[in-house]
Amino acid sequence: MNGKATTTRTKLERGRSALGPALELVHTGRAPTRAVLTSELGVTRATAGVVAAELEALGLIRVDSSPGSAAGSQGRPSHRLAIRESGPVAIAAQVHADGFRAALVGLGGRLVATDPGCVTVTSDPAQVVGEVVDACARLLRDSGLRCVGAGLAVPSAVAEPEGTALNPLHIAWPAGSQVREIFATCVREAGIPGPAFTGNDVNLAALAEHRHGAGRGAQHLLCVATGHRGVGGALVLDGRLHTGSSGLALEVGHLTVNPEGRPCHCGGRGCLDVETDPLAFLVAARREPGPEESLLKQASDLLRTEYEDAAVRAASDELIDRLGLGLAGLVNILNPDRIILGGLHRALLDADPERLRAVVADRSLWGRSGSVPILPCTLDHNSLVGAAELAWQPVLDDPLAALA
Known part of the structure; x- marks a missing residue:
């Protein structure tokens, strides 16, 4: 293989390895322009341009075709980067003592649609989670958007790696309920694509606030x-x-x-x-x-x-x-x-x-x-946004593999 081909392959591999970090920078609002993306990634302008173009081709972000400068700024204008509003979504749901809420959440922590369910939280987690997933599936059908996965927030410590709710003190579920398995089964049976995740509601609220809010x-x-x-x-x-x-x-x-x-x-x-x-x-x-x-x-x-x-x-x-x-x-x-x-x-x-x-x-x-x-805290429904972050994480880690 000649030197030029080797250099081209090296640049391509470097660009692909930068896709995840680049997407996370845009997702968390830390790279509003291609110039900032170039600086944060520590790559050349050309590589940053290729990375941004690939994320745009995947339907995840938008790159303004005409570069512009913010008022009062100096230096060369740069292309603005933004989350694609018609891009994929993650399903998010939260169960609490007074019912549940379902949502579709896009990149950037943006709530696309919500369904404030008001069911009684019975002692049967499978029944409750089933109703939650049904509401999520309706939102997804009505939106016509692609789904990358699903996340559920529960008011209990969730033991790892089993995914069991050890102490749902304020809902009537038995201690040790297999919430992750139940949720994953309901998601699969509802025909919702992508992996399913479960976590403690305050943990997920903190994660959302750290990426998009007061933290x-x-x-x-x-x-x-x-x-x-x-x-x-x-x-x-x-x-x-x-x-x-x-x-x-x-x-x-x-x-x-x-x-x-x-x-x-x-x-x-x-x-x-x-x-x-x-x-x-x-x-x-x-x-x-x-x-x-x-x-x-x-x-x-x-x-x-x-x-x-x-x-x-x-x-x-x-x-x-x-x-x-x-x-x-x-x-x-x-x-x-x-x-x-x-x-x-x-x-x-x-x-x-x-x-x-x-x-x-x-x-x-x-x-x-x-x-x-x-x-x-500054985010509305931060536990929901955090539940969606669980589903978005595989995409942030490797966009090409997750969306293949």
Whole structure:
């Protein structure tokens, strides 16, 4: 083989190996132009052009035909890169105490379509997951779009490699339910193409926020959030979820923050799970939870509309102090460079950010020498977006192989 052919093959191989990293850069918004893509990949302009053209040919991105410059910028104009709106989608679903939600999610974390299911979550995971997948299949049929795979978020730790829900405390499923196998079977029987994945809802929320939301750019990101019931946590290290040796890391809901507090479903007492979730807030505010709306919505609405009420304000202060105590302990152990809060915790942060930050600073070992930024999550339905990230990951790893 002559030298020219060898050089051509080497360039082609280099370009193909750059497809995944290039797609991830566009997917996460870190490469809005071909010039930035060239710099981030560390390749020549010609190679970046070939890579962008191939991703466009795969139907994943759009490359503007006419290069342009942002207002006030200097230097040579560059072709803009964007996610192709009519490109493939991932199916995403989330089960929680008050029902489920199904969605189609494109690259870039873009919600293409959603279906807010309102079924009763029975004790039979196969029945519930079957209804979830049926809703997903309807969305996919109506869209006419190509599907790369499916992801499911559940309110439980998911053991690896088995894919079992070990502690679905706030839904009536048996401990150890084979949720990944059930989901994969339902997806296959519904004729939905691509692999199927399952994960813990807060883990997936953290992954989505790290790639597309308030956690973007953090190296050590701690996420703590209330769902419709209970409290979960997650840690993202250098862009990857830290799930421990068997998927069970960061069960922060069972940190004790009030030794004389409420009994917890785990058998303990005074855990974050029962001291700082929506039900705890409604009880502390002396409000009777109603059956017509989710507990999360009731608690968030009460905090937003009646914050000046003495009982509501006192309940807010109480939960903020408990939450701050838990976060301080996590800061001492994990030393994150950013904390993001979701669910009712986001609303508590918005209500009195200085109080929460002061509690964390006062109770954490390094709090006085440099506070950790505490920010609200910014994505709507971040667990859904995170579930879709599981399905998108094989495409991000190797677009050619995944879409072959």
